[in-house]
Amino acid sequence: MMSAEDWQIVWFTAWVSALSTLVILPFGLAAGLLLARRDWPSKSGVETILSLPLVMPPVATGLILLKLLGRRGALGGFLHDTLHLDIVFTWLAVLVSLSVMSFPLLVRSVRVAFEEVNPRLEQIARTLGASDLRVFWAITMPLAARGIIAGMILAFARALGEFGATIMVAGNIPGQTSTLSLAIFQSVQLGQDSHAFRLLAVSVVLAFAAVWASEYLARRKRAPL
């Protein structure tokens, strides 16, 4: 059955996916809110750039990250020289690639969630004397919460399955950067199909749970206000 290394892979994949979702949450909320509520001349350009990781081949995104974060890259070189911090081929590289790959999904969901909040409700709150901040926390956020959580689950699910960008920047180092997808790929290449099937079963369970939770949250009470 599942060995200690297998559980380590499952555990690592789950927590690094969860962490990446938390890391992108503040940025996702800010971007989603801006896109939902503001208009500016270059808006469609910004929208396009934010969607790129969703549309581009993940391996291409991985290549960009590798060139940027490598020891000779602009950012990676700086971090290596100043903080002696290496990103490529460490668990941080897994975190970065998962975050980048799932960010567009979060932004899209958050944006839709904010767009669906009826502005009249916010105006009413303002006429009753609430400050902008209070309106945001007392009216906007609670009304958008369901969509935001659904977006987080979607981002989490995307992170769980990420392969292309991760293998470019983080490699597949046993016990260090090996995630479920990478481990399944490697087991198949080694001809260890039974091992691959065990990991496959785990990912089916994880995926099922994530999708079910997302559906549940999306469908729950459509109570009239």
Place this chain on the structure above:
Amino acid sequence: MKLLGLNPIATPVKHPTVQPRYSIHSAVVNSVLRRLTAGFVVALIWCAARAGDLTVFAAASLSDALKEIAVIYEKQSGDRVVFNFGASSVLARQIEEGAPADIFFSADEAKMDGLEKLGLILKETRRSRLSNSLVIVVAADSPLQVPSAHDLAGDKVKRIALADPKAVPAGVYARAYLEKARLWPAVERKIVPTENVRAALAAVESGNVDAGIVYKTDARISRKVRVTCEVKPEEGPPISYPMAVVKESSRIEAGKRFVRHLDSGEAGRVFEKYGFIVRKQR
């Protein structure tokens, strides 16, 4: 006021009463379909023309030498040769799963043995005359000195790129070498396993790892790495490159011809130019 159900990807329909109506003229549809069909037929013909190509699945380390040999061979024989380069372990797996290979050229005997046991290659066409050796490399501009494998265990070397030591020949050889030198336990945590030996070379070139172990022939084609230590043949495991015609091949005769050519003195000289060791014919 009612909140719509949330679909996280779609943008909400703001005006549910206005149904968008797209009327695409049927002539346009027809024309598009006709073009698609025509394109499809062209693609089919192109594929059929390609069916005459000889498909060689070869170890990544052979890529430069084989490409050079193929250019000359194509002119002489009129056969076209196409390559699928990769880790021999991966290629063997692909052949096991029925990939359309005519020739398999592996970087170790174990992978060929596996296919032979499964009855997937023509035994009588199998031969191995090529050998290679291992070297330790660092990036060309790296200040690191790694005069022996023992230095890989030191503090200065933090990450070492190898082709996957669990499966890929170059990695299996490197691991056997390090185990023989009793260094494996000390370096195991530093290993960054890569897809194939060329990926290990690329990782060293990029500076993202401190050192790597690759074949001498790989180090020779790169200007961005520096060889710091050549592994003596008696210190490392025996390295051998077997080749054979694949049994399921639809072009067995052409396959045999190319294998004979690869075994010839003419091809041997090209292999030697790239740093391979060509054993004398028995």
